[in-house]
Ligand code: ADP
């Protein structure tokens with residue numbers, strides 16, 4: 001199965017992808033995770049991306065699309081199916097993704113759009129914590145780790161993303177409304193859109209998603 005996850009920052013795309021990727025045998029591809037890894041390793045790409053990520057703006061289309069093309073062409077696991085999370089984020093990215101996937105003869109099958117209300121998004125983003133070592137995602141109230149500040153999976157230290165502060169969140173929401181939301185219509189026109197209520201608790205969102213994809 002080849003799936004694109006859409007929805008505002010903090011709607012729970014990464015959490016859902018982590019929860020269903022094994023059920024469905026899919027590769028989770030998150031451009032945000034890839035960019036944060038490049039930034040952590042201080043690569044030229046990471047250095048280029050840093051200013052955009054830290055201000056809550058979008059990294060240039062050309063740069064992220066190149067990353068995705070590379071992944072789709074060279075990771076053998078992608079051939080078995082994927083869950084795309086955080087890409088595409090502009091109409092241009094969506095059109096370029098379609099071209100790449102048509103060339104690879106593996107077009108997008110479904111887009112799952114996670115709808116969440118603003119107060120839920122703000123509560124989720126401000127309480128999000130991420131493992132420095134393995135990238136696992138927690139929430140101080142909704143999904144706390146067993147031991148405060150320590151990752152259950154690998155024992156790594158949890159941190160708060162620098163872009164999860166109120167000023168940057170406001171900018172990310174503006175960018176989402178202006179640049180990313182129009183993609184919903186793009187996939188709707190293609191007959192590939194499924195919409196989920198992501199305000200619900202994580203287990204329910206997972207069940208709704210699996211029902212939508214298997215039904
Ligand atoms: P996104 O990938 O869309 O930016 P995340 O998956 O990182 O969002 O989730 C944002 C925050 O909300 C995380 O702290 C996560 O633990 C929490 N979260 C995700 N889904 C839910 C849910 N259904 N109910 C409660 N909290 C959630």
Ligand code: AMP
Pocket residue numbers: 009031032033035052053054056057058059060061064085086087088089093163172
């Ligand atoms: P995320 O982890 O999805 O919340 O993404 C974090 C940040 O990475 C975003 O605010 C952007 O700065 C950048 N980013 C991630 N994916 C993309 C993309 N597809 N296009 C442009 N910028 C992106």
